[in-house]
Amino acid sequence: MRPRLALVPGEPAGVGPELCVRLAQQPPDADLVAFADPATLTAAAEALRLPLKLLSPGEHAGPGELVVKPVPQATPVRFGHADPANAAAVIGALREAGAACLRGEFHGLVTGPVNKASINAGGIAYTGTTELLARQAGVEVVMMLANPTLWVALATTHLPLREVPDAITRPQLTRVIRIIDAALRRDFGLALPRIAVLGLNPHAGEQGHLGREEIEVIEPVIAALRADGLRLSGPFPADTAFLRPRLAQCDVVLAMYHDQGLPVLKHAGFEDAVNLTLGLPYPRVAVDHGTALELAGRGDADPSSLIAAAALCTQLAQRRVASSPPVGAPSGAMLLNGIAPAGARSIAPEGAHGIAPEGAPTGWPEGGRR
Ligand SMILES: NC(=O)c1ccc[n+]([C@@H]2O[C@H](COP(=O)([O-])OP(=O)(O)OC[C@H]3O[C@@H](n4cnc5c(N)ncnc54)[C@H](O)[C@@H]3O)[C@@H](O)[C@H]2O)c1
Numbered sequence: 001m002r003p004r005l006a007l008v009p010g011e012p013a014g015v016g017p018e019l020c021v022r023l024a025q026q027p028p029d030a031d032l033v034a035f036a037d038p039a040t041l042t043a044a045a046e047a048l049r050l051p052l053k054l055l056s057p058g059e060h061a062g063p064g065e066l067v068v069k070p071v072p073q074a075t076p077v078r079f080g081h082a083d084p085a086n087a088a089a090v091i092g093a094l095r096e097a098g099a100a101c102l103r104g105e106f107h108g109l110v111t112g113p114v115n116k117a118s119i120n121a122g123g124i125a126y127t128g129t130t131e132l133l134a135r136q137a138g139v140e141v142v143m144m145l146a147n148p149t150l151w152v153a154l155a156t157t158h159l160p161l162r163e164v165p166d167a168i169t170r171p172q173l174t175r176v177i178r179i180i181d182a183a184l185r186r187d188f189g190l191a192l193p194r195i196a197v198l199g200l201n202p203h204a205g206e207q208g209h210l211g212r213e214e215i216e217v218i219e220p221v222i223a224a225l226r227a228d229g230l231r232l233s234g235p236f237p238a239d240t241a242f243l244r245p246r247l248a249q250c251d252v253v254l255a256m257y258h259d260q261g262l263p264v265l266k267h268a269g270f271e272d273a274v275n276l277t278l279g280l281p282y283p284r285v286a287v288d289h290g291t292a293l294e295l296a297g298r299g300d301a302d303p304s305s306l307i308a309a310a311a312l313c314t315q316l317a318q319r320r321v322a323s324s325p326p327v328g329a330p331s332g333a334m335l336l337n338g339i340a341p342a343g344a345r346s347i348a349p350e351g352a353h354g355i356a357p358e359g360a361p362t363g364w365p366e367g368g369r370r
């Protein structure tokens, strides 16, 4: 099955448009439709001196071609200079593409980076695309970033650090863990996903001497969900939870907040990591990097994350359309686009202690992106 995927470049002045142009040179096994201003895509192609022929919806694109659903900007793009006047176009493209996915016109959504400050400066309250798509779909979601060696999900996303402890409650954390468990079963075929839950406080609260959220919220949630059959461990002190032997025991690490988990993930592998939204009615996969305004229009931006996102979204869409996941697939068995859960690395032939050595993804199914 060849999926139809909606593609949204994100901030016009950032690296998103040129990465879409690069993606169009080596498209995934899917039909892409870009929701964007055609002039911006053309300008990006010209800046990079790459061929790009824009087509209309309904036409079939080959390499160097891209079908576009026009979303006009208020002002012409100037790479490197985000214009808040274009906020409505950026958000409009995301909303249009999300709505089309909800109507079943596309099998999945791939998105580039958005500059949160520019959108807010343009008068639109926006914390992130994850939250925007969740609100539009009327569901709760979980953000999970993944690269071939590590998966990290977040209990909270884009909110001030000061607000994090109050946002983590027993019902909220229960819902987060259930969304992760269900998504990893459905989309990755894990029979019993192993979720390692981090504490919130230093040393996971040190038995209540360094904070009580572990005792009052996190431990009771883990105990209740374990009693329901979920495979949970923790709460672990965050500073040692990412040590290799510990990672080998889980499929995904659940961090309590954005900067508890994502610096580790991005340090472990920035280039080919992707950002998944778990819990949406359709697969959404995004880049793991930001708008990188300083690189835009120069041709120096690495397209690996967008290419990985499009490839993974293609596979997730195919998987959802195809029959249900294989019954009893061993935990960690599914490898999609080389994205394997942490514990699954032990089945990769190159892995030592389940960790792929430098440059190892070449041996993984479809994982030879570098
Ligand atoms: N997916 C998203 O929408 C997303 C993700 C992260 C950050 N952001 C937004 O992007 C803006 C800039 O954020 P930031 O500076 O913290 O992060 P950033 O990812 O834009 O940049 C961090 C560093 O990585 C480099 N980099 C980023 N993408 C690259 C690529 N494709 N190839 C090579 N190098 C690359 C940059 O040059 C910079 O040195 C902010 O407004 C932030 O909110 C958006």
Ligand SMILES: N[C@H](C(=O)O)[C@H](O)COP(=O)(O)O
Residues within 6 Å of the ligand: 127, 128, 129, 130, 131, 143, 262, 275, 286, 287, 288, 289, 290
């Ligand atoms: N938190 C993400 C990251 O650090 O890569 C990013 O800022 C935005 O993600 P969404 O587009 O899914 O909101």
